[in-house]
Amino acid sequence: MLTARTRLTYLLVLLVGLLTVCPVAMLALGSFSEGLTAFGAFTLDKYIAAYTDPALLTVLVNTVIFVLGSSVLATVLALFLAYLNTRTDIPFKFLFAVLSIIPMMIPHLLFSVSWALLLNPSNGILNTVLRNLLALEAAPFNIYSLGGMILVEALLDLPIAYLIIAPAMASFDVALEESSRVFGASPWRTLLRITLPILRPAILAAFVLGVVRSLASFAVPSVLGMPGRVNVLATHLYEMIALGFATDYGKAAAVGMSVLATSVTLIYVYRALTAESEKFVTIAGRGYRPTLIELGRARIPLFTVVALLSFVMIVLPVAILLYTSFVPYTMAPSARAFSLMGLKHWTDVLQDPLSLLALRNSLFLAVAGATLGVLLSLFVGYAIVKVKSRASGILESLSFLSFSFPGIVIGVGFMWFFVQTPLYATIWALLIGYIATYLPYGVRPMASAFVQVHSHLEESSLVCGASHLTTMRRIIVPLLVPGIVSAWILMAAMFIRELTLSVVLSRPGTEVLAIQILKFADDGLWGKLSALGIIMIAISTTLVVLATFVGARFRAVEPA
């Protein structure tokens, strides 16, 4: 009996290890060996070349400013929003739920593009409007700058930061603050000495995750940084492997090793912080709801800020893409613009063989990838939660590892690996890469679903004489359906929009939606880009709406 479980766990360790450790190993091998394959003679040349590159210093400085700036901004905004929602009487609180979930349906690439359309210095729509309105010589804003990149990246990381900080703040026992007041501390002193220190693990966790995400971010630096020649590590790597005459995977691997090491370290710091934050959860007060802070006259202005943020993060990007997809070329909204509107870009895109190929590839990757990914996550989740052994501990760490993988770096590792196999330049390379990199997105919902299936339910099936496999099929899987559905949809939604890994692994014939959109951006074909982008948003929104619907259906069946 036990051996079946143990064998399963070891098999999974092997499989997940292959998926996650393999690209890392190939990256390391590639960075140290001569020539274009991973198995040349040992050399440090690639490191020397990569780290003596005079451009690297500027790139590093830019990266530090970009990463820290956007993480700090995202964390501060999240803290502000979480405080308003959990502790004050701000109106229309449903907006906060919307604000923390809806932006995830808008792919980062399209969000960045919409800001470029609004605020680029030559013909950004908002810039044009402001210039005409205020009779300015030049455009008032330039989104193709470090400041612009920081702003957009911070808005993209805001929902995640909010989802980390808000629950910590909601489970915070208000008596901890009240007691500080009673014992003689002013509200300000209470904030500094009690509230913020107790929330520190959650705040730091949000910040560290922001750092990991912005370090790996490729959409923002490529759309908003490259036109203004503001390179960060992600785009620096991209230039090495995708642009210019001599692509240099070895140098990229050498630089990538540092990025990967930083990212993996940070993700373990993040994990420790979340554990710390849970330790601080105090006994919740029973039966007593603390009064909310009355904002008084600040209520409406603060609400306006939240409403504006929601508008900027949800309505504006979609509206700007829709508008751009209908007007013949980029122009500020006017009567003339509306009279010129037509479906030209839409018909162009729907007749463009490359766009259709990308759409087909992305749909295939989403459906096949999510199905295989969830199947793997199902077994991994089972082993992590239900089999308590050394091997399952290793499995957990392994399956968490790829959470820290910067797509473009790990893409280089996969590159080295796939070159050795017939999978190179096929859609299967993308499929395997996707599943490996996004495995945590499937494992996490599955693991929490397994936690909810009490082991007695499983044991009674075994006592009744069913085998492990029958128990899994007849008892466990049916109980897990809601978890399976949400994991599938989460993975499919990630795969539909996948950019950073695809940038490295995609070859002619295996283009995906995000790659095609990036190509349109490079060529300045904003109308076509917008039409294709709206299709992408529509697919991922449909998936999320479906998930909510299916989730609600299953919850209705469960006993209250």
Added chain:
Amino acid sequence: MEIRIRGVSKRYATEGKTITALEDVDLDIAANQIFTLLGPSGCGKTTLLRCIVGLEAPDSGEISIGGQTVWSKARSVNVPPEKRGLGMVFQTYAIWPHLNVFDNVAYPLQVRKAPKEVIRGRVEKTLRFVRLEGFEGRPATKLSGGQQQRVALARALVAEPKVILFDEPLSNLDAKLREETRKELKAFLSELQITAVYVTHDRVEALALSDTIAVMRAGRIIEVGSPQKIYFNADTQFVADFIGRANLVKARVRAQEAERTVVDSGLGAIACARRDLPVGADVTLCIRPEFIHVARGAAGGANVVNGRIDSQVFVGESYESEIRAGAELLLARIDPDAQLKVGDPVHFRLEPEHCLLVAT
């Protein structure tokens, strides 16, 4: 220090409904005694405590502590909690998880900017008082429920406030520990010259700890008095029923005598402790189970009730029995030695001073 509360009301608006938490409360809490606010959950006792400490602002009325007005709607006085100089033990203890025991206890002195040596001395003294010496460096998250409770008490005492407030401080402890801690707390408080306001819904806790009990219901103070007065001599059926197990029998006043009030009831004519009530008034006769001493067989005489044992449950130190007397079913405790069975005829004599008449 004494606390004076006049005309305090508080309403909440939740989900479109208005809930009255406090309704025109007047209360005087004398200095240096343990004063308990007792009532079922939702009666407003915690709200009243929070109004005293300043964590909540009433809608009307006045509160003064030791002669200083800390809240007045009419004169727009609102002293913030940090300026009221009180101590408080919270229901969840509110031990700050990021600080160790020493820093938790030292906090009230630190924010008052006391010198370091003074802080060290006072914290050590207070921790010794609550028998937690040697725990200074222990992280707050590594304390048991009882230890947390004592840290909370030490923190409330360290700045030597004149008034200390307790919000159901024992409700998070298990039954055995609760009893021990209650005794300890009583000992601590009687050693200090301090006014303690104590909120609880546990009647035994209230009876065991208090000098004075105020029973609350639906935002109002129903009765105030010593534990003995509240238990033996309540004015209302609600208080009599809430403070302990009671047999409540409908009755009507038949006659008033010098020291007795005689009523007609389902148990027959019963002479009770005198209450000033008009003849013919409907009242409730309240008899505590511990005052019903049953004997085998039937008997006659004044205030003697005959009945049969209807059911018996063995609970260790006694049988909890229900006795059928006419249409009434009375709860009584029967000695395990009595060897009575269900169906046996029994009788008992009620002492008039144990027959309490309360307003229906």
